[in-house]
Amino acid sequence: MIKVRHLKKVFRTPGGGELTVLRDINCDIEKGEVVSIIGPSGTGKSTLLRCLNRLEEPTSGVIEVDGTDILDSRTDINLIRRKMGMVFQNFNLFEHLTILDNLTLCPMTLLGKKREEAERRGMELLGMVGLHDKAGCLPGELSGGQKQRAAIARCLAMEPEIILFDEPTSALDPTMVSEVLSVIRHLANQGMTMCIVSHEMQFVRDVSTRILFLNEGVVYEEGTPEQIFENPQKPVTRAFINRIRTFESILENRHFDLYGLFGKIHTFCNKYGLGTKVSDMVEHITEEMLCGVMPFCGPVKMTIEYSEKTSGLSMTFRQENTLDSILDNTDEDSLSLMMIRGMSSSVTEPENGTVCVELGTVPFCTC
């Protein structure tokens, strides 16, 4: 139904520079599909969605809707837009109209519906989203969740063939997210074609038939929810799905600032709510590793990775400029190594010069 080829979007920055948000996007959306677009922030998910109905003007590329090239200047984009509903992050209900009038304005103006007919259909739709008794209210009198449900009903009033959801729950209180998601889920069950940009991972996983993972301006990885969530193929996808937070530091030589490093580690652990116990242990391992194990024949790169999804914590120490194995050259009875082994679940060296310390999942039950 929608075909996107080589879509490129470049923004001009106020300073006169250019910012390429979408580099080369290729994707298809078929009738009946629920396609979700996920990815790190700033990768152009919303921009892609807004290009689909030309709220953003693409820089180059082809977008076809039912075989019509919508970027062609001869195409009446307004006719295309009638078929494509859009739900915004900030609802964008018409503030001066009642909820019912919000629903009837466009059907009456564009589809030539009679008022009674439009209002009857409007009330039906309001009933469907659970806002039957709010028909006479102004948008300002509704809660965020109610507004978003009204906005979805407004889309439906135009009888669209596809609905684009642009982060429909991002502006909502956590308490109101579920009521909106239920409505969208209900639509999905009815077979409505949808394209959703969302950060609600659990919801995306439940409702989608296909997921596009956007990164660095391209469709980085694509697949069913199972493929993307259970078994992501590419590292950035994996890091994103597991919500991996990393801490990195490069230590030039043996005389590095240990207490400065401890401070940074402490901040990192605090930020993700790991607690003092965990941060003490990480600092301990860091000290033993850097002062007892690493040979320092060049700079050492240290990385801490914490997955918010699995709560797994691991540390990696990489000795640059070496081909020798570190663990092989360390005395098995070395006190440092023994202490590290005692505190962690495993210490491995997947390749020479790189030591991986797995601390297990937080909170540690071993201590």
Next chain:
Amino acid sequence: MIAAILWLVSCTGRMTHDLSGVNGVEDLKGYSVAVAMGSSYDLMLSEIDGVDVIRLGVGELLVAVEKGRADFCIIDQFQARMLNLESRGLGIKFNNILKGTACAGFRKEDSLLCSRFNSYLRSIRTSGEYDRWLDEWKSASDSMADASFLVYRHEKQLGSRALHVGITITYPYLFLKENNLTGIEVDMFDRFCETAGYSVDYEIYDFSALIPALNSGKIDVILSHMRRTEERAKQVLFSDAYIEGGGAAVYRIGDGMSSTERAGIRERLRESFNNNLIVEQRWKLMADGLWVTVQISVLSIMAAVMAGVLLCRLRMSRRRMVSSPTGIVIDLLRGIPLLVLLMLMFYVIFASSRITGTWVTVMSFGLYYGAYFSEVFRTGMESVDSGQWEAGFALGLGKFQTFSKVVLPQAMNRIIPVLKGEVIALIKMTSVVGYVAVVDLTKASDIIRARTLDAFFPLILVSVVYIVLSWLTGLGLKALERQLTPKSRDL
């Protein structure tokens, strides 16, 4: 001018100068003398050192003396004789100041018209018609100042050249009686036009604006009891003299309490009301003035809204080549005082065209307030969230539909309350149009004041009328605002 009057009215301090030794112009040294701005008395006194010259409008001169603001004022002696000065506690100190003759003024290149007028004057002088006619006027006015004169009007002759005649209301030479223009000079000029086969169109100007209006082609003839001076003769071609006259110095007698002041306040009010509105059906002039004010206001508001929309559209253009020059134009328009813009338009830009003051006013007000309105519109438009545009577009509404059905109604809610102040300011500002020969409410009251020489009543009346106008406008806009507000609920 209004400020000057308020200052006069509010002034209660009375000076007690000894005026007994004053018997001629030379003796005026050390005294304050009120004169009409731009008049020949003004020029004369300015050249005498030591005279404190107070320049005012014609209507304020007697008030200045009454209130003790000036020791003397100089008005025409014929006029002074016909006004009932004693009843106001005033008297004539001496006459024949700057004795001279009044002439009609023509454009330098219009010598043919001038010579036709001169030969007409000669012919009526030799036939004796002139003397008969002047006696008729003098006797009529001597006996009763406000009685019905012989008002001689001729039928306008169609197809002949229309002469635009600039006049200043100067009783009894040119004045309005029962809302018709009459007076000695008007009578004479009407007779001339009838003989010579012209139709005539009188336009009321400030005295000081007459010569610029003549030279810019707005008028063909100055007929305003103007005397020939060397300075004026450089710019104006004067006819032969047609009437003689001079000035009278008016002063306050004794304690200066006028008979009306001695009377009770009700009596005074009744007399004021009668004098300023009923006598000679002066209320008609006020009513006409009010109608002109309303017309000008309505047309100007419409023009300003149109100009405002256009300027706002250009200002909000995405193209810099369009938006920044528009911004400069808006700043320029807002930087010029409205009165200056009005005069520029009338005496410079539209100098040579026959376009009337009313239309110049509407254009100037349209431009000036258009600049203000456009900024009000722009802030109104910008206050509507861009998401409203996007929502309209995303539903398939076109640009214009989104604008008219979604954005405009919301912008209007924010625009109208701000616009209300601007519109009322516009209505009140129309009071300056007297400068371009439009007789609006304020000018009508000026004319009445020039005739009755009573400041208080006409001004209070005019203020009340403006207040009512503003109030009604406010109500109208409020109703409009309520109409546009989404369902004003009864909470």
